[in-house]
Amino acid sequence: MEKIYRIIANTNLDFKDKRHLLCLEAENSLPYVEISQQAQTYLKEGTICDLFEGNAPYRPRYILPDFLLFMKQGSEYLNISPPKNLFEAINALLIIYRFVPSITSYPVYLGQIEELLEPFLSTVSPKEAENLLRFFLINIDRTLPDAFVHMNIGPADTKVSRLILSLEKELKHSIPNLSLKYSPETPDDLALQAIDTALVTGKPYFVNHQELVNDLGKDYAIASCYNTLLIGGGSHTLVRLNLKKVAEKSNDYSDFINHKLPEATSLLVEIINARAKFIVEKAKFFETSFLAKEGLINLSKFTSMAGFFGLYEAVKQLTDLNMGKDGEAEKYALDITSHARDLMDSYTGLYCEGYCNKIGFHAQSGIDTDIGVTAGVRIKYGEEPLLYEQVNLEGKLHPYFNAGISDIYTFDPTAKENPAGLLKIIKTAMKKGIRIFALTTTDSEFVRVTGYLVKKTDIEKYHRGELLREDTVKLGADSIRNNETLKRRVFGKS
Amino acid sequence: MQGCNLSCIYCHNPETQKECCLCGICLETCPAKALLITDNKIIYLKDLCQFCDKCLQVCPYFSSPKYFRITAWELSNYILKYNEFLNGITFSGGECTLQTPFIIEVSKQVKNNSPLTIFLDTNGYVHQSGWELICNHVDGLMVDLKAFNSKTHHYITGVDNSLILENIKYASRQGLLYEVRTVILKGINDSQEEINNISNFIKELNNYTLFKLIPFRPYGVKHPLKDTVYPDKNHFEKLFQMAKTVLGEGVKKPLDISL
Structure with missing residues (x-):
């Protein structure tokens, strides 16, 4: 009760923050979903971390509704008819977004936006279309103040995606997060416009469309923070394994590979499956959600996600080699990653039909409280080699991860003089296997923290103690300090 | 590349002029x-x-302890390692054409093993036969034209500009003149007449060459010029717009002009 009072009386939180935390407290007054003693120990010591999802999950962590179907059939629950023009289409989307649950309570996926809006573009004049899309983006930024809210565009060239890119450059919002599915069919001038926008706003991400289609089929999307999931599906939960801590438990490399990693992954699977089972069987989410009833989501397209992080420190701990510096480290990094993937694939993921009953394999890009452990399978910040070597190594690791992986590449501001050079780098990175390429410049108004964007001016406001609309500013400010985000190597600096 | 055959009063990299x-x-x-x-x-x-x-x-001798020697073989291998990430490479200096045989050797090795293009950033002060040789081995040139007025050019660089103007014309005819660059110095080459002359000179050459106007900055400069006020933003913008009326979209300036 004391804790609840502290939330209510906390002057650093506004109403919506308090409501969110109070919900979590209510959930956590129940015992944790049923797991073994050993799994509990791993959770307690932080070897496995459930990202504070709560003891008794009652909705999937990430939900990616089939918005295209929604546009076709409308919604009985929302009392919305299929839209007939751009006004109605945007209104319908802005309404349904408020009804898509997630771990943050904000929708983590806004749709493949040009697919949803391009058909209605001819119903208004070009000037009206631009004004409506501006109004759409401003509404999203103000009413869904969470930088994990994520919109997708590409790979095809459409008027809507061009408009979104130019409006994002103009508006300079941290929300929504934006991904461009990039493939060889994406015309260079669209890619260059995306780079031009990214040099100002840090978005969109460039997503390796071909690689992901090969893995997941064409109906995939990017949600929240680099998660690649199926449209009409999502992920029940994301629980992550700290490879650094597993390495610290191991006597040597062979003990790690043959005993400690298998043991840790078995516990990881146990926790993930227990959580998914609770959502489906106890909370009965899919029996109560209108999204499921109206066919906008389908349990058969869901999975759960297992996140891995701290590979850099694990390799260092076990072999005394540095990824990115010592050539031999690559062999161990790949060996650990492929072992982890094989181990995960040897288990059945409960309610993971969307991923052929396997748990999605994800490189978890860190949270605000991580200290001394590197995100996902990245190279430690500040220790990156030259871009060429970094992309070569990471390009070999990325293909293992079917449920999301990325890196952020920071360039000197002079890169703005040469967008064609950046496009060449992105194309080559894709060819080398990089799945999600985020780019930023040191002079950007934004910082890309783990996977979401935060404005530098908002971080200053947070440090001054101001209450802010976006819940992600606090996470970002703490991450930047703890994960040493600003120590990253800058490319193109002489 | 180390070494230069001019000693311009505004040189931004004076440490590249001479050998140690x-x-x-x-x-x-x-x-x-x-x-x-x-x-x-x-x-x-x-x-x-x-x-x-x-x-x-x-360094009182306009040199640097930091430059090093590298063979054409070593350099081309280094470049080829990054081949997939690049569209091309640019030789710069100092004055890179002082080492023309080296550039040709690297150019051959790079071109034999990659689709990379080779560009030079040069002052164009090269004897005609040497210039023709260079033009046979590169894909593009960025040439400085420090002033159009011969006396002004002499004041800035110590040499006459007629050879440079001829070389610019030759490169233009070969389709290699990617860009002409002029650094704007307050009270020296910043008259409207000067910029107008350069713009018209470029316009008459061809329809593809870019003209880049660069405001003088004091960074790295050793000449007393470093203490002068650099051209004010409004005047620079006026010159830029003037060049634009002649050359249209073919005029560029640095993206970030912090005057």
Whole structure:
């Protein structure tokens, strides 16, 4: 009760923050979903971390509704008819977004936006279309103040995606997060416009469309923070394994590979499956959600996600080699990653039909409280080699991860003089296997923290103690300090 | 590349003009003890360097302890390692054409093994036969034209500009003249007439060459010019717009002009 009072009386939180935390407290007054003693120990010591999802999950962590179907059939629950023009289409989307649950309570996926809006573009004049899309983006930024809210565009060239890119450059919002599915069919001038926008706003991400289609089929999307999931599906939960801590438990490399990693992954699977089972069987989410009833989501397209992080420190701990510096480290990094993937694939993921009953394999890009452990399978910040070597190594690791992986590449501001050079780098990175390429410049108004964007001016406001609309500013400010985000190597600096 | 055949008053990289004469003055000023002389060679220990650039500032001979020798083979292999990430490479200086045989050798090796293009950033002060040789081995040239008025050019660089103008015309005819660059110096070459002349000169050459106007900045400059006020933003913008009326979209300026 004391804790609840502290939330209510906390002057650093506004109403919506308090409501969110109070919900979590209510959930956590129940015992944790049923797991073994050993799994509990791993959770307690932080070897496995459930990202504070709560003891008794009652909705999937990430939900990616089939918005295209929604546009076709409308919604009985929302009392919305299929839209007939751009006004109605945007209104319908802005309404349904408020009804898509997630771990943050904000929708983590806004749709493949040009697919949803391009058909209605001819119903208004070009000037009206631009004004409506501006109004759409401003509404999203103000009413869904969470930088994990994520919109997708590409790979095809459409008027809507061009408009979104130019409006994002103009508006300079941290929300929504934006991904461009990039493939060889994406015309260079669209890619260059995306780079031009990214040099100002840090978005969109460039997503390796071909690689992901090969893995997941064409109906995939990017949600929240680099998660690649199926449209009409999502992920029940994301629980992550700290490879650094597993390495610290191991006597040597062979003990790690043959005993400690298998043991840790078995516990990881146990926790993930227990959580998914609770959502489906106890909370009965899919029996109560209108999204499921109206066919906008389908349990058969869901999975759960297992996140891995701290590979850099694990390799260092076990072999005394540095990824990115010592050539031999690559062999161990790949060996650990492929072992982890094989181990995960040897288990059945409960309610993971969307991923052929396997748990999605994800490189978890860190949270605000991580200290001394590197995100996902990245190279430690500040220790990156030259871009060429970094992309070569990471390009070999990325293909293992079917449920999301990325890196952020920071360039000197002079890169703005040469967008064609950046496009060449992105194309080559894709060819080398990089799945999600985020780019930023040191002079950007934004910082890309783990996977979401935060404005530098908002971080200053947070440090001054101001209450802010976006819940992600606090996470970002703490991450930047703890994960040493600003120590990253800058490319193109002489 | 180290070494230059001009000594412009505004030179932004004066440390690239001459070769090191082993005087040792920089050794005494290096706070990191990253410099030493052995076997009649100056050694620069990059791992110790704090990048304060004091060694460059104190060198009275317009040189640097930081340049090093590399063979054409080593350089082309280094470039080819990054081949997939690049569209091309640019040789710069100093004045890179002073080492034309080296450039040709690297160019051959790079072109035989990659689709990379080779560009030069040059002052164009090269004898005609040498210039023609260079033009046979590169894909594009960025040439400085420090002034159009012959006297002004002499004042800035110490030499007449007729050879440079001829070379620019030749490169233009070969389809290689990617860009002409002029650094704008207050009270020296910043008259409307001067910029107008250069713009019209470029316009008459062809329809593809870019004209880049660069405002003078004091960084790195050793000449007393470093203490002058650099051209004010409004005047620079006026010159830029004037060039635009002649050349349209073919005029460029640095993206970030912090005057």
